Every structure is written in structure tokens, then in C-alpha cells.
Amino acid sequence: MNRRAILGLAVGGTFGGLAAPRFAAAQSGAWPTRGSLRLVAQFPPGGLVDTVSRLMAPMLSQSLGQTVVVENRAGAGGVIGTDFVAKQPADGYTLLVSHASVHVFSAATMPTLPFHPVTDFTHMGMLVEASNVLLVKADSPYQTLDQYIAAARTRPVRYGSSGIGSAPHLLGAMLTGETGAINLDHVPYRGSAPAMQDLMANQIESMIDPITTNVQLMKDGVLRALAVSTPQRLAAFPNVPTFAELGFAKLTSAQWLGLSAPKGLPAPIAERLTTLIPQLVARPELMARFEELQTLPRNPPPLGADFTTIINQQIGEWTAVARQFNIVVT
Template sequence: MILRRHLLAATIAAPVAGRAWAQDAPWPSRPVRIVLAYPPGGSTDVLARALAERLATSIPGATFVVENRPGGAAVVGTQAVATAAPDGYTLSLGNNQTHAANAAMIRDLPYRPLEDFAAIGRLAEVHHALVVPATSPAKTLAELAARGKGGGRITYASSGVGSASHVIAESFVRREGLTATHVPYRGGAQATTDTVAGVVDAFVSTWPQVVALVKDGRLRCLGIGAPRRLAELPEVPTFAEAGAPNMAVDAWFGLWAPARTPAPIIARLAEALPRILAEPEMVTRLGSLGFNPAPLGAAAFASFQRAEVARWRELVELTGIRLEG
């Protein structure tokens, strides 16, 4: 649930958007903040720190500092960037929640994901997967669904109310007409632990969160949102093959600046991103963490984001999941 006191504090602390500003030196002449709406240690944080390191070496004289500002369903940190001075010194590294899903899920969202930001570029994608305990009798997605029909009931974990894992799982429940109980957690780590232990019947997780446990045989993966089977685990079917193509909803990550940030700054950052993401060392580093580098330029990314906002509105309408202010 969004904590209004956190949002008020963020609004007071952040500069007012659109106020008069001036660059007294060529950009960048001081450290650039990459603000995350999440705590340290998660997938967004890992990506941000890897990117900040490479941006600093790709743009001469630049320093990039990652700043974690979690709270309020990822609203606090995102709003702080929306209301920051559009001078190129505050950026947002966000994802499908901060810049798409929240627009559909939160009626009184204090920022506009499309209008209040200038898209710089998409960075990467991460597939979602549905996993069950290794001891589960369900060997396929159809078998799991059968357990939630005819008087049966299943339980499913999520990384939090309104998270992508919640919405994707609930969309499956609604489309299949299952009887199911949602068990929300504060993040994916404990949800994963309890799925391994058999406390819950299933969990829709980002692939990096569970891949090692699937490989070790401690979790069974019934489907993954990849366009084709993974070479590393060819026995795992795609959601399309498992009969649930609508569950193939990737998590994606991108970089934004406040709206009205000067076009030359946006262009300079946008030009650097594809080169960084194509570096063999970066590809290997992100791949080892389960990320798929998926660069899109500023214009293409803006179009992609608009389509994703519409897609998440449809998912929210289907599931009825909302976060209230």
C-alpha cells in the first residue's frame, strides 16, 4: 500500500519540475544520479550498478552514482525523478512496474509515466517463469490447473501485492477459472524459499531469481515466458507450448530523464547505451544474472512504453488488482 507520508516527503525533497534552471558548465560537470525506486540487492539495483560503472567510462569526465529510494510501491523514487530539475543530473532506472503497471494499478499516481519523463533507452528484459516445489505432483501447467478445479484449491506466492508476479499469476487463475489463494511476500527471496519448502503450490518469478534452484532440482519449472526453449534447460517448455501464451509477460528495464531534459543530453546517453550493452563483458555479466540485453533507442523505447502501458491496463482490468492511495 502506498504510504502517503513517504510520497509527501519525496515531493518536498525533490526540486519542482519545470522551474528555471541553467547549466553553468558543459554536461556533465558534476555527478549524475541514477535513482532507483527499489532497495539495494534486487535485479534492478544490480543492473543499475553495472550500467553506472560502464557509463562512467564511456562518457569522458562523467561520474554516475546509484541512489536507492524505495517505498510506496516504487512510487517514491520514481516521483523524485519526475519532479527533479530537467538538467541531466537526475535519471531514473525503472522497469515495467514504475513506468507502465503503476499507471494502471494506482488511481492517484502522483506522476505520469509517459508525460513526465523523457525516454532514453531500453536496457534489458527478464523472462518470468512459473515454478512449483520439486515435490509437487504437478508435472505440467495443465496438471497444476487441474488441482484448482472441481472443488480443489491451489495457493500461489508473489513478490508483493500488485507486483508483476501477482498480476501474471492472477491472470492465469482468472483465465483458467481456478480456485486459488494468493500469498503475497515482501520481495521474491522469501517467496522463493517458501516455494522450495512446499509452503505454497506455485510462484511466478523472474527467471534470475529461480534458475539456480531449477537447475539444482529444488524447484520444477512448468513454463517460461521466452519465445523459445532455453538452451541451458531445453526440457522447460515455453508458456505458449504449455498452453498459456498470455503469461509470457517479460520484465523490462529502461533509463529515463525528467521531461524537458535537453535533447543533446538525451542523445548523448542514448548513443552510449547500445555500445555498452553490446560489450562482450557486459553481455556475459548480465547473462550470468539472467538478463537479456535488449536495447531500444529513445524513440523506439517511447513507443514500446506506450504499448506496455496499454497492455498493463488490460491485465489490471482482467485481474482487478489495484493499489489504493
């Protein structure tokens, strides 16, 4: 799961079987020709998905020559908005900023979903990835992961997460299993914000969360990160060790955001959108913002079939973790 792994094929090879006339039709502007496109964000305004959606929308609009409107359809941990897109016409006018939290972690922990995370979608490619961090307050007695684990072997140490079955929950379960920290207790919340409120109020000792919304608090010295789930240390936080270098290689992971559409999207439209992804995520103004959020694209971004393969692989990996620790969302 190396975020910098070179997994993508050349864009031209991703849809190499397309007939030339159909490709020409897509390039000639046969789509889009009517109304605006909607880019569905399946989480509330202000979060990572909404932020990336609103960064991408004007860039897509400029590239396609048609207005792209962000539409928030939040609820049920992203399932409602994702299901909405799965059931829309595959005409290229409804797109989704897909998220691993739904397409991978919900698939791994929920017995049933109203859609299939792979076969009910056309997955064009990965946009960015966000690592997870283990956080404590700056005045916490835990200066290192070793101190934190040693404490959790002898007395209760609580970690908050954005909910049961979330990526932070599964990472915490893996940390417990890998270290034998039997008193490391999970406290689920309805999102990251209430978990952070309780961390600040000393109701919990720690929190596992995507780095994106915590960058400024880390820079300001309000929060201390004990470890990050990237394969290598982050350039913005060179003093924060990775779980891997501390001996926990299995805790190397990231949550991706991608660009997807309903299944059956015509191949010329899929190719046009897929071709745009590397161009868009490399734009300097977007890269600058991604750097601020510490939520970065892979180089090159996985596209088409390669992106779909990653989704399938991750569903298998995290389903095994969920079963190992009996994590089920009902």
C-alpha cells in the same frame, strides 16, 4: 511483446530533428562538466534494479568521463524513487534505471500516481528484459503445467507473488482466467524473498517470479520451472516450456529495465545517452553477466520514441487485464 522483436529505429533517426550546433555541443563535452551523476535505483540493494544499476554505472562513467554513483531510493514498490527522479532538474545529472513494475504495472493498477509514467520522463531506451517463471519445489507433485492446472480445478493451489498488482500477480490472474483453474489462489507478499521463504517451507505450493533471482536455484535443482513467459524457450533451460507453446499465448511477457531521466532533458544530452545504450548493453563483460541472470537486451534495443511507444502500449494492455480481474492497488 516479443523480446527479440526489432522495434527500434536507428539511433541517428531517433532524434533526427536536432540542430547541428546543439549536437556538436553535446559531443564536445559541454555535458557533463560538474560533479558526479547519480543513477537512481528505486528498489533496495541486492535486487535486479540495483544489480543492473551497479553493472551500468562504471560503464556510463567510463563513457562520459565523469563519476556515476548509484543511489538507492526504495519504497512503495519503486514509486518513491521514481517520483524523486521525476521532480529533479532536467540537467542530465540525475538518471533513473526505470522499471516496468513502476512505469507499466503500477500505472495499470494504481488509481493515482504522483507522476505520469510517460510524460514526466525522458525515456532514452530499454536496457534488458526479464521473463517470469512459474516455480514449484523440486519435490512438488506437479511435474507439468497440465498437472498443476488440473489440481487447481479441484482443490486450492496457492501461488505467491511479490505483491498485489505486480506482474506475477497479473500473470497468475490471466492463468486462472485462461484455464478455469478456479482454485488457483493468489498469496501476495512484500517482495519476492518472503514468498520464496514460504515456498521453501511448504506454506504455498508455487510462486510466479522474475527468472533473474531464481536462475541458480533452478540450475541446482532446488526449484522446478513449469513454464516461462518468453516467446521461445530459454537456451539456458531448454527443457522448460513456454506458456505460449502450452496454449497460453497471452502469457507471453517480460519486465524491462530502461534508462530514463526527468522530462525536458536537453536533446543533445538525451541523444548522447541514447547513443550509448546499444554500445553498453553489447559489451562482452555486461553480456556475460546478463546471460548469467537470464536478463537480456533486445537486439536491437528499442530507443527514444520507440521505447516510449512500447511503454504506452504496455500500459494499455495491462490496464485492461487489471480491470478484467478487478486488480486495484490502494
